[in-house]
Amino acid sequence: MTESRSCPKELTGTCSVKPAESTPRKTRSSVPANRASAKALQRQSGDVSFPSWDKLKSTAWKAARDPQTWVPLAGALVLSVGDLDEDLSDWAVRETPLFGSEDSADDASDDMRTALGLATVASALATPGGTGSADWASAKAKGLLVEVSAAVLTSSATGGLKDLTGRDRPNGRPDNSFPSAHTSAAFSFAALTSRNVEAMKLSPVTKKAMRYSANTVAGLTAWARVEAEKHYPTDVLVGAALGHFISAVIHDSMMGLDTPVQVGVLLDGNDGGMLTFHMPF
Numbered sequence: 001m002t003e004s005r006s007c008p009k010e011l012t013g014t015c016s017v018k019p020a021e022s023t024p025r026k027t028r029s030s031v032p033a034n035r036a037s038a039k040a041l042q043r044q045s046g047d048v049s050f051p052s053w054d055k056l057k058s059t060a061w062k063a064a065r066d067p068q069t070w071v072p073l074a075g076a077l078v079l080s081v082g083d084l085d086e087d088l089s090d091w092a093v094r095e096t097p098l099f100g101s102e103d104s105a106d107d108a109s110d111d112m113r114t115a116l117g118l119a120t121v122a123s124a125l126a127t128p129g130g131t132g133s134a135d136w137a138s139a140k141a142k143g144l145l146v147e148v149s150a151a152v153l154t155s156s157a158t159g160g161l162k163d164l165t166g167r168d169r170p171n172g173r174p175d176n177s178f179p180s181a182h183t184s185a186a187f188s189f190a191a192l193t194s195r196n197v198e199a200m201k202l203s204p205v206t207k208k209a210m211r212y213s214a215n216t217v218a219g220l221t222a223w224a225r226v227e228a229e230k231h232y233p234t235d236v237l238v239g240a241a242l243g244h245f246i247s248a249v250i251h252d253s254m255m256g257l258d259t260p261v262q263v264g265v266l267l268d269g270n271d272g273g274m275l276t277f278h279m280p281f
Helices: 033-045 053-065 067-079 084-095 102-126 133-165 181-199 204-227 233-254
Strands: 003-006 016-019 262-267 273-278
Touching: 053 067, 053 233, 067 084, 067 233, 084 204, 084 233, 102 133, 102 181, 102 204, 133 181, 133 233, 181 204, 181 233, 204 233
Parallel strands: none
Antiparallel strands: 003 016, 262 273
């Protein structure tokens, strides 16, 4: 540290002395390695922006007001009065009016859920995706990533409610009956397929027929679970509302912006690395 003196010219022998400001030493960064890697990744890929809170609220409110969300919930509420839920379940298992037997209904529910999943993927690939191959691949990667995320979130929410409620199945197995995972997945796929169909260059009549077909298969999947004695009607009704609501919110809030998917590799110098997907919405 050095001293600096300031002496007015008109005064001799009088000076004020003040210590000079010291320059702070440079210290070694204490940022943990993982935070440093995260910053390096951010520099490489750029900032990722997600849907605003206002957009999430508006899409959630729109999905909640959709009849495919509130009508099944209203039906479940009505059936929860008295013994209506159990009575309808007993009748469906006894009569099996659509599928003929419990085993047939069980197999049909598996097959229809799988078919709807395949329809979701096929319709996502059939939507317009740009003129060049790179634009098409980026659009398809983005669409599939969003729709897979919607399906995974639907499955997670359904599983969480199953664990929370712990309802026994109609056949007596303590298998967490409420809500129906088959049904939530089927209506999730139907909601996503319907949105993909809307983006296709098809006639209005064709679009409507395809949307109705997807939702009809989802409804049959739900009823098959009742005839198979795997679920009560309220289980499938809540599952239908849940699957449609979550998928509608995820899809409608995250799709619609022309932003590419970037794939990168980040190496940390210690025989490790990270494969990154950068997709701003």
